[in-house]
Amino acid sequence: MADHNNRYETIVRKLRDHGHKLTPQRLAIVKILAKSEGHPSVENIYDQIKIDFPTMSLATVYRNILLIKSIGEVLELGFPDGSNRYDGNRPYPHPHVICIKCKKIVDPELDSLDDMREEVAAETGFKILNHRLDFFGICSSCGANKG
Amino acid sequence: MADHNNRYETIVRKLRDHGHKLTPQRLAIVKILAKSEGHPSVENIYDQIKIDFPTMSLATVYRNILLIKSIGEVLELGFPDGSNRYDGNRPYPHPHVICIKCKKIVDPELDSLDDMREEVAAETGFKILNHRLDFFGICSSCGANKG
DNA sequence: CCTCAAATAGGAATCATTTTCATTTAACAC
DNA sequence: GTGTTAAATGAAAATGATTCCTATTTGAGG
Known part of the structure:
Protein backbone atom coordinates (compact mmCIF):
# COMPACT_ATOMS: atom_id res chain seq x y z
CA MET A 1 0.00 0.00 0.00
CA GLY A 88 1.11 2.42 13.28
CA ASN A 89 -1.28 2.85 10.39
CA ARG A 90 -4.39 3.90 12.28
CA PRO A 91 -3.22 5.53 15.50
CA TYR A 92 -6.74 6.41 16.63
CA PRO A 93 -9.29 4.20 18.45
CA HIS A 94 -11.07 1.75 16.21
CA PRO A 95 -12.64 -1.69 16.62
CA HIS A 96 -10.65 -4.89 16.30
CA VAL A 97 -11.52 -8.50 15.64
CA ILE A 98 -9.09 -10.94 17.23
CA CYS A 99 -8.69 -14.66 16.53
CA ILE A 100 -8.14 -16.41 19.84
CA LYS A 101 -6.32 -19.26 18.10
CA CYS A 102 -3.83 -17.67 15.70
CA LYS A 103 -3.87 -14.20 17.33
CA LYS A 104 -4.54 -12.52 14.00
CA ILE A 105 -6.05 -9.04 14.41
CA VAL A 106 -8.33 -7.56 11.73
CA ASP A 107 -9.86 -4.08 11.41
CA PRO A 108 -13.57 -4.35 10.56
CA GLU A 109 -15.52 -1.49 9.01
CA LEU A 110 -18.04 -0.19 11.52
CA ASP A 111 -19.41 3.30 11.91
CA SER A 112 -22.25 3.07 14.39
CA LEU A 113 -19.81 3.65 17.25
CA ASP A 114 -20.13 7.43 17.19
CA ASP A 115 -23.84 7.20 17.97
CA MET A 116 -23.07 4.87 20.82
CA ARG A 117 -20.53 7.27 22.21
CA GLU A 118 -23.11 10.05 22.37
CA GLU A 119 -25.69 7.70 23.85
CA VAL A 120 -23.29 6.73 26.62
CA ALA A 121 -22.30 10.33 27.31
CA ALA A 122 -25.93 11.39 27.60
CA GLU A 123 -26.88 8.50 29.84
CA THR A 124 -23.94 8.53 32.26
CA GLY A 125 -22.95 12.20 32.32
CA PHE A 126 -19.39 11.26 31.45
CA LYS A 127 -17.31 13.28 29.06
CA ILE A 128 -16.11 10.48 26.79
CA LEU A 129 -12.54 10.87 25.58
CA ASN A 130 -11.61 7.47 24.28
CA HIS A 131 -12.85 3.97 23.76
CA ARG A 132 -11.83 0.44 23.02
CA LEU A 133 -13.86 -2.22 21.25
CA ASP A 134 -12.57 -5.74 20.66
CA PHE A 135 -14.41 -8.75 19.32
CA PHE A 136 -12.90 -12.15 20.07
CA GLY A 137 -13.55 -15.26 18.04
CA ILE A 138 -12.25 -17.79 15.53
CA CYS A 139 -11.16 -16.63 12.09
CA SER A 140 -12.27 -18.50 9.01
CA SER A 141 -8.95 -20.28 8.44
CA CYS A 142 -8.70 -21.48 12.06
CA GLY A 143 -12.36 -22.49 11.95
CA ALA A 144 -11.71 -24.63 8.85
CA ASN A 145 -8.80 -26.66 10.33
CA LYS A 146 -10.56 -28.00 13.33
CA GLY A 147 -9.28 -31.22 14.88
CA MET B 1 -30.33 -4.94 46.13
CA GLY B 88 -19.66 -10.72 40.13
CA ASN B 89 -23.12 -9.40 39.36
CA ARG B 90 -23.03 -9.51 35.59
CA PRO B 91 -20.53 -12.19 34.63
CA TYR B 92 -21.19 -11.80 30.91
CA PRO B 93 -19.65 -9.29 28.47
CA HIS B 94 -21.19 -5.83 28.69
CA PRO B 95 -19.99 -2.29 28.05
CA HIS B 96 -18.27 -0.20 30.71
CA VAL B 97 -17.68 3.49 31.21
CA ILE B 98 -14.51 4.25 33.14
CA CYS B 99 -13.47 7.50 34.75
CA ILE B 100 -9.78 8.02 34.10
CA LYS B 101 -9.48 10.21 37.19
CA CYS B 102 -11.26 8.40 40.03
CA LYS B 103 -11.30 4.96 38.32
CA LYS B 104 -15.03 4.56 38.89
CA ILE B 105 -16.62 2.02 36.54
CA VAL B 106 -20.25 2.32 35.49
CA ASP B 107 -22.46 -0.03 33.46
CA PRO B 108 -24.38 1.92 30.81
CA GLU B 109 -27.51 0.57 29.15
CA LEU B 110 -26.79 -0.17 25.51
CA ASP B 111 -28.34 -2.76 23.28
CA SER B 112 -27.16 -2.02 19.77
CA LEU B 113 -24.12 -4.25 20.33
CA ASP B 114 -25.81 -7.41 19.13
CA ASP B 115 -26.34 -5.91 15.68
CA MET B 116 -22.72 -4.89 15.60
CA ARG B 117 -21.65 -8.40 16.48
CA GLU B 118 -23.53 -9.83 13.52
CA GLU B 119 -22.24 -7.12 11.23
CA VAL B 120 -18.66 -7.94 12.22
CA ALA B 121 -19.21 -11.67 11.84
CA ALA B 122 -20.65 -11.22 8.35
CA GLU B 123 -17.91 -8.86 7.22
CA THR B 124 -14.86 -10.70 8.56
CA GLY B 125 -15.95 -14.33 8.44
CA PHE B 126 -15.05 -14.73 12.13
CA LYS B 127 -17.15 -16.74 14.50
CA ILE B 128 -17.53 -14.16 17.27
CA LEU B 129 -17.48 -15.63 20.77
CA ASN B 130 -16.87 -12.70 23.03
CA HIS B 131 -16.31 -8.97 23.09
CA ARG B 132 -15.14 -6.10 25.22
CA LEU B 133 -16.27 -2.49 25.00
CA ASP B 134 -14.91 0.23 27.26
CA PHE B 135 -15.48 3.96 27.09
CA PHE B 136 -12.93 6.15 28.89
CA GLY B 137 -13.65 9.64 30.09
CA ILE B 138 -14.29 11.96 33.02
CA CYS B 139 -17.29 11.36 35.26
CA SER B 140 -19.55 14.23 36.24
CA SER B 141 -18.16 14.59 39.77
CA CYS B 142 -14.55 14.63 38.61
CA GLY B 143 -15.49 17.05 35.82
CA ALA B 144 -17.05 19.41 38.38
CA ASN B 145 -13.98 19.65 40.65
CA LYS B 146 -11.52 20.82 38.11
CA GLY B 147 -8.39 22.69 39.22
C1' DC C 1 35.70 18.41 12.94
C1' DC C 2 33.69 19.64 17.85
C1' DT C 3 30.56 19.56 21.26
C1' DC C 4 27.00 17.79 24.05
C1' DA C 5 22.40 16.49 25.02
C1' DA C 6 19.98 12.61 23.73
C1' DA C 7 19.96 7.73 22.68
C1' DT C 8 21.64 3.09 23.14
C1' DA C 9 23.00 -1.64 25.19
C1' DG C 10 22.92 -4.58 28.72
C1' DG C 11 21.88 -5.79 32.95
C1' DA C 12 19.50 -4.92 37.28
C1' DA C 13 15.17 -3.60 39.38
C1' DT C 14 10.17 -3.68 39.62
C1' DC C 15 5.80 -5.45 40.53
C1' DA C 16 1.52 -7.97 39.72
C1' DT C 17 0.58 -12.62 39.33
C1' DT C 18 1.61 -17.60 39.67
C1' DT C 19 3.86 -21.51 41.59
C1' DT C 20 5.74 -24.33 45.24
C1' DC C 21 5.36 -26.93 49.23
C1' DA C 22 4.53 -27.85 53.95
C1' DT C 23 0.53 -27.47 56.82
C1' DT C 24 -4.40 -27.22 57.58
C1' DT C 25 -9.16 -28.38 56.80
C1' DA C 26 -13.83 -29.42 54.52
C1' DA C 27 -16.38 -33.26 53.25
C1' DC C 28 -17.64 -37.79 53.53
C1' DA C 29 -17.93 -42.52 55.60
C1' DC C 30 -18.37 -45.01 59.49
C1' DG D 1 -17.78 -37.76 67.12
C1' DT D 2 -13.56 -39.70 64.80
C1' DG D 3 -10.68 -40.92 60.92
C1' DT D 4 -9.27 -40.35 56.20
C1' DT D 5 -7.95 -37.90 52.17
C1' DA D 6 -7.87 -34.79 48.49
C1' DA D 7 -8.31 -30.03 48.16
C1' DA D 8 -7.26 -25.50 50.01
C1' DT D 9 -4.42 -22.32 52.45
C1' DG D 10 -0.30 -19.22 53.81
C1' DA D 11 4.13 -17.68 53.13
C1' DA D 12 7.77 -17.33 50.41
C1' DA D 13 10.08 -18.03 46.07
C1' DA D 14 9.66 -17.88 41.03
C1' DT D 15 8.10 -15.74 36.86
C1' DG D 16 8.06 -12.60 33.13
C1' DA D 17 6.93 -8.42 30.78
C1' DT D 18 8.26 -3.82 31.27
C1' DT D 19 11.03 -0.05 33.17
C1' DC D 20 15.09 1.85 35.17
C1' DC D 21 20.08 2.63 35.61
C1' DT D 22 24.54 3.90 34.04
C1' DA D 23 28.45 3.88 31.24
C1' DT D 24 29.22 4.46 26.44
C1' DT D 25 28.01 6.00 21.85
C1' DT D 26 26.13 9.07 18.43
C1' DG D 27 23.05 12.49 15.71
C1' DA D 28 22.87 17.16 14.62
C1' DG D 29 24.05 21.95 14.74
C1' DG D 30 27.84 25.23 14.68
Whole structure:
Protein backbone atom coordinates (compact mmCIF):
# COMPACT_ATOMS: atom_id res chain seq x y z
CA MET A 1 0.00 0.00 0.00
CA ALA A 2 1.26 3.44 -0.93
CA ASP A 3 -0.13 4.81 2.31
CA HIS A 4 2.65 3.13 4.21
CA ASN A 5 5.31 5.44 2.79
CA ASN A 6 3.16 8.36 3.79
CA ARG A 7 2.83 7.02 7.31
CA TYR A 8 6.58 6.55 7.56
CA GLU A 9 7.22 10.11 6.39
CA THR A 10 4.53 11.51 8.67
CA ILE A 11 5.94 9.83 11.77
CA VAL A 12 9.55 10.76 10.93
CA ARG A 13 8.57 14.38 10.33
CA LYS A 14 6.69 14.53 13.59
CA LEU A 15 9.64 13.06 15.48
CA ARG A 16 11.96 15.66 13.93
CA ASP A 17 9.51 18.49 14.66
CA HIS A 18 9.48 17.43 18.29
CA GLY A 19 13.27 17.60 18.41
CA HIS A 20 13.99 13.88 18.60
CA LYS A 21 17.06 12.37 17.02
CA LEU A 22 16.62 10.07 14.06
CA THR A 23 18.77 7.10 15.00
CA PRO A 24 18.93 4.08 12.73
CA GLN A 25 17.30 1.94 15.40
CA ARG A 26 14.48 4.44 15.80
CA LEU A 27 13.88 4.67 12.07
CA ALA A 28 13.83 0.90 11.79
CA ILE A 29 11.10 0.74 14.42
CA VAL A 30 9.11 3.46 12.68
CA LYS A 31 9.45 1.63 9.39
CA ILE A 32 8.04 -1.58 10.84
CA LEU A 33 5.17 0.24 12.54
CA ALA A 34 4.31 2.16 9.40
CA LYS A 35 4.58 -0.70 6.94
CA SER A 36 3.09 -3.59 8.81
CA GLU A 37 -0.32 -4.75 7.68
CA GLY A 38 -0.69 -6.89 10.80
CA HIS A 39 -0.48 -5.62 14.33
CA PRO A 40 3.04 -6.48 15.46
CA SER A 41 4.03 -7.17 19.03
CA VAL A 42 7.14 -5.82 20.74
CA GLU A 43 8.78 -9.19 20.24
CA ASN A 44 7.90 -9.18 16.53
CA ILE A 45 9.48 -5.78 16.12
CA TYR A 46 12.51 -6.76 18.17
CA ASP A 47 13.07 -9.94 16.18
CA GLN A 48 12.75 -8.17 12.84
CA ILE A 49 15.20 -5.45 13.79
CA LYS A 50 17.72 -7.85 15.27
CA ILE A 51 18.41 -9.07 11.75
CA ASP A 52 19.91 -5.68 10.85
CA PHE A 53 20.98 -4.58 14.35
CA PRO A 54 22.17 -7.63 16.24
CA THR A 55 23.00 -5.55 19.31
CA MET A 56 19.54 -3.96 19.50
CA SER A 57 18.17 -3.95 23.02
CA LEU A 58 14.57 -4.75 23.91
CA ALA A 59 14.61 -1.64 26.08
CA THR A 60 15.19 0.44 22.96
CA VAL A 61 12.10 -1.01 21.33
CA TYR A 62 10.02 -0.23 24.41
CA ARG A 63 11.43 3.28 24.74
CA ASN A 64 10.75 4.14 21.14
CA ILE A 65 7.25 2.79 21.13
CA LEU A 66 6.59 4.90 24.21
CA LEU A 67 7.96 7.92 22.39
CA ILE A 68 5.91 7.30 19.26
CA LYS A 69 2.84 6.77 21.41
CA SER A 70 3.50 10.09 23.15
CA ILE A 71 3.34 11.94 19.82
CA GLY A 72 0.10 10.10 18.98
CA GLU A 73 1.41 8.14 16.02
CA VAL A 74 0.86 4.58 17.17
CA LEU A 75 -2.12 2.86 18.75
CA GLU A 76 -1.26 0.46 21.52
CA LEU A 77 -3.54 -2.54 21.89
CA GLY A 78 -2.61 -3.83 25.30
CA PHE A 79 -4.18 -7.01 26.60
CA PRO A 80 -4.60 -8.07 30.20
CA ASP A 81 -2.49 -11.17 29.68
CA GLY A 82 0.45 -8.89 29.02
CA SER A 83 0.55 -9.18 25.26
CA ASN A 84 0.71 -5.89 23.41
CA ARG A 85 0.12 -5.23 19.75
CA TYR A 86 0.71 -2.04 17.82
CA ASP A 87 -0.98 -0.28 14.94
CA GLY A 88 1.11 2.42 13.28
CA ASN A 89 -1.28 2.85 10.39
CA ARG A 90 -4.39 3.90 12.28
CA PRO A 91 -3.22 5.53 15.50
CA TYR A 92 -6.74 6.41 16.63
CA PRO A 93 -9.29 4.20 18.45
CA HIS A 94 -11.07 1.75 16.21
CA PRO A 95 -12.64 -1.69 16.62
CA HIS A 96 -10.65 -4.89 16.30
CA VAL A 97 -11.52 -8.50 15.64
CA ILE A 98 -9.09 -10.94 17.23
CA CYS A 99 -8.69 -14.66 16.53
CA ILE A 100 -8.14 -16.41 19.84
CA LYS A 101 -6.32 -19.26 18.10
CA CYS A 102 -3.83 -17.67 15.70
CA LYS A 103 -3.87 -14.20 17.33
CA LYS A 104 -4.54 -12.52 14.00
CA ILE A 105 -6.05 -9.04 14.41
CA VAL A 106 -8.33 -7.56 11.73
CA ASP A 107 -9.86 -4.08 11.41
CA PRO A 108 -13.57 -4.35 10.56
CA GLU A 109 -15.52 -1.49 9.01
CA LEU A 110 -18.04 -0.19 11.52
CA ASP A 111 -19.41 3.30 11.91
CA SER A 112 -22.25 3.07 14.39
CA LEU A 113 -19.81 3.65 17.25
CA ASP A 114 -20.13 7.43 17.19
CA ASP A 115 -23.84 7.20 17.97
CA MET A 116 -23.07 4.87 20.82
CA ARG A 117 -20.53 7.27 22.21
CA GLU A 118 -23.11 10.05 22.37
CA GLU A 119 -25.69 7.70 23.85
CA VAL A 120 -23.29 6.73 26.62
CA ALA A 121 -22.30 10.33 27.31
CA ALA A 122 -25.93 11.39 27.60
CA GLU A 123 -26.88 8.50 29.84
CA THR A 124 -23.94 8.53 32.26
CA GLY A 125 -22.95 12.20 32.32
CA PHE A 126 -19.39 11.26 31.45
CA LYS A 127 -17.31 13.28 29.06
CA ILE A 128 -16.11 10.48 26.79
CA LEU A 129 -12.54 10.87 25.58
CA ASN A 130 -11.61 7.47 24.28
CA HIS A 131 -12.85 3.97 23.76
CA ARG A 132 -11.83 0.44 23.02
CA LEU A 133 -13.86 -2.22 21.25
CA ASP A 134 -12.57 -5.74 20.66
CA PHE A 135 -14.41 -8.75 19.32
CA PHE A 136 -12.90 -12.15 20.07
CA GLY A 137 -13.55 -15.26 18.04
CA ILE A 138 -12.25 -17.79 15.53
CA CYS A 139 -11.16 -16.63 12.09
CA SER A 140 -12.27 -18.50 9.01
CA SER A 141 -8.95 -20.28 8.44
CA CYS A 142 -8.70 -21.48 12.06
CA GLY A 143 -12.36 -22.49 11.95
CA ALA A 144 -11.71 -24.63 8.85
CA ASN A 145 -8.80 -26.66 10.33
CA LYS A 146 -10.56 -28.00 13.33
CA GLY A 147 -9.28 -31.22 14.88
CA MET B 1 -30.33 -4.94 46.13
CA ALA B 2 -32.07 -8.27 46.69
CA ASP B 3 -30.35 -9.68 43.63
CA HIS B 4 -27.09 -9.83 45.52
CA ASN B 5 -28.30 -12.63 47.77
CA ASN B 6 -29.36 -14.52 44.71
CA ARG B 7 -25.96 -14.04 43.15
CA TYR B 8 -24.27 -15.28 46.31
CA GLU B 9 -26.45 -18.37 46.42
CA THR B 10 -26.01 -19.02 42.72
CA ILE B 11 -22.23 -18.90 42.90
CA VAL B 12 -22.05 -21.01 46.05
CA ARG B 13 -24.34 -23.62 44.54
CA LYS B 14 -22.29 -23.75 41.38
CA LEU B 15 -19.08 -24.15 43.37
CA ARG B 16 -20.60 -27.02 45.31
CA ASP B 17 -21.96 -28.64 42.14
CA HIS B 18 -18.47 -28.58 40.67
CA GLY B 19 -17.13 -30.35 43.74
CA HIS B 20 -15.21 -27.44 45.27
CA LYS B 21 -14.89 -27.02 49.01
CA LEU B 22 -16.65 -24.16 50.67
CA THR B 23 -13.94 -22.69 52.84
CA PRO B 24 -14.61 -19.56 54.90
CA GLN B 25 -12.06 -17.62 52.86
CA ARG B 26 -13.68 -18.71 49.62
CA LEU B 27 -17.15 -17.79 50.82
CA ALA B 28 -15.90 -14.37 51.93
CA ILE B 29 -14.56 -13.73 48.44
CA VAL B 30 -17.81 -14.86 46.85
CA LYS B 31 -19.76 -12.59 49.17
CA ILE B 32 -17.74 -9.55 48.17
CA LEU B 33 -18.01 -10.35 44.48
CA ALA B 34 -21.75 -10.91 44.72
CA LYS B 35 -22.59 -7.91 46.85
CA SER B 36 -20.34 -5.21 45.46
CA GLU B 37 -22.03 -2.49 43.47
CA GLY B 38 -18.69 -1.21 42.23
CA HIS B 39 -16.11 -3.27 40.42
CA PRO B 40 -13.59 -4.24 43.09
CA SER B 41 -9.93 -4.92 42.42
CA VAL B 42 -7.94 -7.80 43.87
CA GLU B 43 -6.45 -5.40 46.41
CA ASN B 44 -9.92 -4.16 47.39
CA ILE B 45 -11.07 -7.71 48.01
CA TYR B 46 -7.88 -8.61 49.85
CA ASP B 47 -8.12 -5.56 52.13
CA GLN B 48 -11.78 -6.19 52.95
CA ILE B 49 -11.21 -9.83 53.81
CA LYS B 50 -8.11 -9.14 55.89
CA ILE B 51 -10.39 -7.54 58.47
CA ASP B 52 -11.97 -10.91 59.22
CA PHE B 53 -9.07 -13.15 58.15
CA PRO B 54 -5.81 -11.43 59.11
CA THR B 55 -3.75 -14.33 57.78
CA MET B 56 -5.45 -14.32 54.38
CA SER B 57 -2.93 -14.59 51.56
CA LEU B 58 -3.12 -12.63 48.34
CA ALA B 59 -2.49 -15.89 46.50
CA THR B 60 -5.76 -17.21 47.89
CA VAL B 61 -7.64 -14.26 46.47
CA TYR B 62 -6.05 -14.80 43.07
CA ARG B 63 -6.68 -18.54 43.19
CA ASN B 64 -10.33 -18.15 44.05
CA ILE B 65 -11.00 -15.49 41.47
CA LEU B 66 -9.46 -17.81 38.91
CA LEU B 67 -11.74 -20.60 40.10
CA ILE B 68 -14.87 -18.46 40.01
CA LYS B 69 -13.90 -17.22 36.55
CA SER B 70 -13.53 -20.82 35.41
CA ILE B 71 -17.13 -21.59 36.35
CA GLY B 72 -18.24 -18.43 34.53
CA GLU B 73 -19.52 -16.55 37.55
CA VAL B 74 -17.32 -13.46 37.51
CA LEU B 75 -16.32 -11.11 34.71
CA GLU B 76 -12.71 -10.02 34.77
CA LEU B 77 -11.98 -6.55 33.46
CA GLY B 78 -8.25 -6.63 32.98
CA PHE B 79 -6.42 -3.52 31.87
CA PRO B 80 -3.09 -3.31 30.09
CA ASP B 81 -1.55 -1.31 32.94
CA GLY B 82 -2.02 -4.36 35.12
CA SER B 83 -5.05 -3.22 37.06
CA ASN B 84 -7.87 -5.73 37.21
CA ARG B 85 -11.45 -5.18 38.29
CA TYR B 86 -14.16 -7.77 38.84
CA ASP B 87 -17.90 -7.91 38.32
CA GLY B 88 -19.66 -10.72 40.13
CA ASN B 89 -23.12 -9.40 39.36
CA ARG B 90 -23.03 -9.51 35.59
CA PRO B 91 -20.53 -12.19 34.63
CA TYR B 92 -21.19 -11.80 30.91
CA PRO B 93 -19.65 -9.29 28.47
CA HIS B 94 -21.19 -5.83 28.69
CA PRO B 95 -19.99 -2.29 28.05
CA HIS B 96 -18.27 -0.20 30.71
CA VAL B 97 -17.68 3.49 31.21
CA ILE B 98 -14.51 4.25 33.14
CA CYS B 99 -13.47 7.50 34.75
CA ILE B 100 -9.78 8.02 34.10
CA LYS B 101 -9.48 10.21 37.19
CA CYS B 102 -11.26 8.40 40.03
CA LYS B 103 -11.30 4.96 38.32
CA LYS B 104 -15.03 4.56 38.89
CA ILE B 105 -16.62 2.02 36.54
CA VAL B 106 -20.25 2.32 35.49
CA ASP B 107 -22.46 -0.03 33.46
CA PRO B 108 -24.38 1.92 30.81
CA GLU B 109 -27.51 0.57 29.15
CA LEU B 110 -26.79 -0.17 25.51
CA ASP B 111 -28.34 -2.76 23.28
CA SER B 112 -27.16 -2.02 19.77
CA LEU B 113 -24.12 -4.25 20.33
CA ASP B 114 -25.81 -7.41 19.13
CA ASP B 115 -26.34 -5.91 15.68
CA MET B 116 -22.72 -4.89 15.60
CA ARG B 117 -21.65 -8.40 16.48
CA GLU B 118 -23.53 -9.83 13.52
CA GLU B 119 -22.24 -7.12 11.23
CA VAL B 120 -18.66 -7.94 12.22
CA ALA B 121 -19.21 -11.67 11.84
CA ALA B 122 -20.65 -11.22 8.35
CA GLU B 123 -17.91 -8.86 7.22
CA THR B 124 -14.86 -10.70 8.56
CA GLY B 125 -15.95 -14.33 8.44
CA PHE B 126 -15.05 -14.73 12.13
CA LYS B 127 -17.15 -16.74 14.50
CA ILE B 128 -17.53 -14.16 17.27
CA LEU B 129 -17.48 -15.63 20.77
CA ASN B 130 -16.87 -12.70 23.03
CA HIS B 131 -16.31 -8.97 23.09
CA ARG B 132 -15.14 -6.10 25.22
CA LEU B 133 -16.27 -2.49 25.00
CA ASP B 134 -14.91 0.23 27.26
CA PHE B 135 -15.48 3.96 27.09
CA PHE B 136 -12.93 6.15 28.89
CA GLY B 137 -13.65 9.64 30.09
CA ILE B 138 -14.29 11.96 33.02
CA CYS B 139 -17.29 11.36 35.26
CA SER B 140 -19.55 14.23 36.24
CA SER B 141 -18.16 14.59 39.77
CA CYS B 142 -14.55 14.63 38.61
CA GLY B 143 -15.49 17.05 35.82
CA ALA B 144 -17.05 19.41 38.38
CA ASN B 145 -13.98 19.65 40.65
CA LYS B 146 -11.52 20.82 38.11
CA GLY B 147 -8.39 22.69 39.22
C1' DC C 1 35.70 18.41 12.94
C1' DC C 2 33.69 19.64 17.85
C1' DT C 3 30.56 19.56 21.26
C1' DC C 4 27.00 17.79 24.05
C1' DA C 5 22.40 16.49 25.02
C1' DA C 6 19.98 12.61 23.73
C1' DA C 7 19.96 7.73 22.68
C1' DT C 8 21.64 3.09 23.14
C1' DA C 9 23.00 -1.64 25.19
C1' DG C 10 22.92 -4.58 28.72
C1' DG C 11 21.88 -5.79 32.95
C1' DA C 12 19.50 -4.92 37.28
C1' DA C 13 15.17 -3.60 39.38
C1' DT C 14 10.17 -3.68 39.62
C1' DC C 15 5.80 -5.45 40.53
C1' DA C 16 1.52 -7.97 39.72
C1' DT C 17 0.58 -12.62 39.33
C1' DT C 18 1.61 -17.60 39.67
C1' DT C 19 3.86 -21.51 41.59
C1' DT C 20 5.74 -24.33 45.24
C1' DC C 21 5.36 -26.93 49.23
C1' DA C 22 4.53 -27.85 53.95
C1' DT C 23 0.53 -27.47 56.82
C1' DT C 24 -4.40 -27.22 57.58
C1' DT C 25 -9.16 -28.38 56.80
C1' DA C 26 -13.83 -29.42 54.52
C1' DA C 27 -16.38 -33.26 53.25
C1' DC C 28 -17.64 -37.79 53.53
C1' DA C 29 -17.93 -42.52 55.60
C1' DC C 30 -18.37 -45.01 59.49
C1' DG D 1 -17.78 -37.76 67.12
C1' DT D 2 -13.56 -39.70 64.80
C1' DG D 3 -10.68 -40.92 60.92
C1' DT D 4 -9.27 -40.35 56.20
C1' DT D 5 -7.95 -37.90 52.17
C1' DA D 6 -7.87 -34.79 48.49
C1' DA D 7 -8.31 -30.03 48.16
C1' DA D 8 -7.26 -25.50 50.01
C1' DT D 9 -4.42 -22.32 52.45
C1' DG D 10 -0.30 -19.22 53.81
C1' DA D 11 4.13 -17.68 53.13
C1' DA D 12 7.77 -17.33 50.41
C1' DA D 13 10.08 -18.03 46.07
C1' DA D 14 9.66 -17.88 41.03
C1' DT D 15 8.10 -15.74 36.86
C1' DG D 16 8.06 -12.60 33.13
C1' DA D 17 6.93 -8.42 30.78
C1' DT D 18 8.26 -3.82 31.27
C1' DT D 19 11.03 -0.05 33.17
C1' DC D 20 15.09 1.85 35.17
C1' DC D 21 20.08 2.63 35.61
C1' DT D 22 24.54 3.90 34.04
C1' DA D 23 28.45 3.88 31.24
C1' DT D 24 29.22 4.46 26.44
C1' DT D 25 28.01 6.00 21.85
C1' DT D 26 26.13 9.07 18.43
C1' DG D 27 23.05 12.49 15.71
C1' DA D 28 22.87 17.16 14.62
C1' DG D 29 24.05 21.95 14.74
C1' DG D 30 27.84 25.23 14.68
